[in-house]
Amino acid sequence: MSTSDNFDRTSLFETHQRLNARIVEFAGWEMPIQYGGILEEVNQVRSNAGLFDVSHMGRLEIEGPYAAMMLDRVLSVNVPKLRQGRARYNVICDENGGIIDDCIIYRRGAEKFLLIPNASNTPPVVKWLERWTPDDAQLTITNVTTQTAMIACQGPNSVEYLQKLTETDLSAVRPFRAIDAQVLGHDSFLARTGYTGEDGFEIILPAEAASDIWGGLMDLGAAACGLGARDVLRLEAGLLLHGNDMDTSINPYEAALDKFVDPDRDGYVAGQILRKIRDEGPSRKLAAFSMIGRGIPRHGYAISDGQ
Template identity: 40%
Template sequence: MSVIADLKKTPLYEYYRENQVKLVDFGGWALPIQFTGIIEEHAAVRNDAGLFDVSHMGEIWVEGSEATSYLNRLMTNNIAAIKENQAQYNAICKENGGTLDDLIVFKLSQESYLVTPNAANTDKVFDWMNQHLGEEEVTIKNDSAEMGLLALQGPKAAVILNKLTSEDLDDIKPYHFKAHATVADIENVLISRTGYTGEDGFELYLDVDKVEELWEKILSVGTEEGLKPCGLGSRDTLRLEAGLSLYGHELSEDISPIEGGIGFAVKIKKSDAFIGQQELKRQRSEGIERCIRGFELVDKGIAREDYPIYSEDGKEIGYVTSGTKSPTLNKSIGLAMVDYPYSQLGTTIYVGVRKKKVAANIIATPFYKR
């Protein structure tokens, strides 16, 4: 328990202790792998709804008259193209094209943006943003300790959330949001139609002191819809079925967005030059030597992270970045970084599972689509 006590804590830490929820060290945070079971929680999100504590994620405000142009210098996507109350998936890169983080940018106005980095990267991203702040009229504030985040995901997410808010959720399209909403009598909640599961759903940003109250209210009204609290385990199996790249697996400072499967978020031709643009432009024009691809095992076995990938003639050509037995599809699936000549759909590869080489096929992602 002393090890867990030394970790960073989300606003639900006392709730977990009171309800005897087992916690683990997740990137320095005390978080639950599961509440009732990974398979059960996974199925709840696919069929009904699940509620996730993702308050470890970061929140950085960027405000000022030149906020748009400043962010456009740092992000790979085109910030200038975002409309108010719209969110945009992005990457932030080093000069050599390596990915510092993948994140979402929310535009509240032309002079106000919320940037949401991954938990383990928040301090790194905040420092990077400050290092590359020129003479623009911009202020940057790391508000991560003051904000919490809950994710309500699944086909019944809207039904459940409708019980707690008068906001018209139909007006909030995918990758759009409503700021300053009231949910369960809690004011100033940002309701975003985003998520990481491959299902419809919402992410709710709010004051850190109100997180436990909202968590309990959502669970109480969602019971008859089959809502379940969910942990890190099902979050990972859900995102993998949806073919979503995860930082630290498919993306890193040594893996570019183009190599890592999020090239759609790289806008080489946007008007503002951005950090890493020249290298990413070169990768687009000259091609890449390796890339992330989805695969499905043909023979029995489960591919795990870092297992080697071989060609048919026995050459080592890559490694598994993420792998699992898909609860929805009942198949062993995974994502792998493979040498480009072996990345074409239908290519047979072999995964080194313990002392065996297990056959697999390169297939299209997402593995699951609602």
Template identity: 45%
Template sequence: MSSGSTVLLRTRLYDAHVKSGAKLVPFAGWEMPVSYPQGIIAEVTSVRTGAGMFDVSHMGRLRVTGHGAVSFLGTVCSANVAGIRPGRSRYHLICNEAGGIIDDAIVYRLDDEECLLVVNAGNKKAVLEWMLPRAQKMGGVSITDTSSDFAMIAVQGPDAVGTVDRISNGGGSRIRPFQIGTIEVAGASMLAGRTGYTGEDGFEVMPASGVAIRVWDRLIAEGVMPCGLGARDVCRLEAGLMLHGVDMTVENNPYEAGLERFLYLDSPGYIAAEALRQIRDQGTRRTIAGFRVLERAIARHGYQVFQGESVVGVVTSGTHSPTLDADIGMGYFDRAFASPGTKLSIDVRGRRVSAEIVSLPFYARARA
């Protein structure tokens, strides 16, 4: 490969990935594992049937503190941050004045005056540029980029909670779904959020950088399979979860992205509220929807979707789902063609393949 000038960042777990024989690729400025020698399908299967883990230390972790922290976050986040009790979290969107989605994020309420905002690696800069001047103007709030102070390991799957319990003396299961708490692993204490991006139960464990490898190795010793970005993409798509930068960009609004259930427009001073109300009242021409390809073919990002000879949509994500043994995807469709059961065709590199709109998610875990 010829472009030798870009310096890629490495997480604290880089050496562990190399030791495991991971295939490393550039991702959002980071050198990240895309897969390990066992392959994407085995990795996805581990997440669906046992426990897999992902190094997600590249994600941005912004600590927002001060007596104005919660009210500030209410002005920039689509969640009712003031209504989140300490120890809980909420998925939401960070929108600009026009209602465009700058990023999707999880806000963890750590305390009365302290929140942790987890943002996508590729959007951290844009989020900071959006937030910092507004925080400064408002006062009483400080935003610290703590991304390099902590690693983040997502342990996911039906055995994830049991596994984290074993390495934390039962600390894992004391944290309920969508909560965040402190656990002790390998003699160190660390935050663990019971959240994830795979459709499975599990944790996002945040050890200090210095102990990250120790925690990773403990999990390896427990039989947790390391999984790369390839498996992460399959898992999140099977679970009907969107990827910012692929399924939505700043050009999209939450209504067409099908994310209106994550909007709370009544936080005092919420910057995007007016634009979002207007978009809501006007309605959107298109909407995100899931589809299944009815032939053996993968419809990938950017492929056009047809009804007869008219273009009625575009694919944003597509893959082969090993869990369902089906070719699945999502994209934007004119609303008239976005209802489950609608038959469409997709141009797969010059070949028209038939597809059907289905409801999301493609995969939902069995709940006890």
């Protein structure tokens, strides 16, 4: 990772430049918003396979005998019940029930977890985890974001392409499962997760190995895609974006994320307020809508029922 003018750059930054990507600032990082065109990239993901550099996302390793207990206090899902090699989507809520972030938690071992917060939320998430970790707890929180890279390969051909770069049988890795593997000789963590609504894998690997695997997947036919296409795909799949669709002023029941919340656990820091909201019902609720005309719904537009 490198920096320029107070913005961070991923280990693939020079690769994006060679591909003539349009680079923009996003969450403190210089990231590719598009290469050829956003709609072309969206169609590549839907019909073939697309590559996304998502190295700006946080990567936190939480390890130790107290790891599961601490995470169970902070995350909205039951962490001790999470099996090794499994992943769960969840939200991190403050004492008022507001959503600090949404993230994926992976269990990599009996006492080892990997948490993926959003890019701009990584510092507050680390601070929140540390707040609920006793000083004498047998636990380490290690931010490995800058030492690693994260590539998402998404689309109907994504598994076929990635399979050609590893001897690990990817057909055995079901959705929201993960496995350690060698990809082009590089130690990698392969998770069958994503943010596009399509099948695929997210690959976490040493930062210096990112260009090898990116290039290998492109040589097989995967298309480079920017954050613009990723946003279109996640929106049409009904996936929420923290800071846009939810924040600390919105609780998970208002955000229609209640199926990812178990508020009845002992010790859960947001449990009391979330039980109250659940029992009384939220006063408002986020809802999706579909356009039937050719108009473009801009951010902040009012929606009426036509009456």
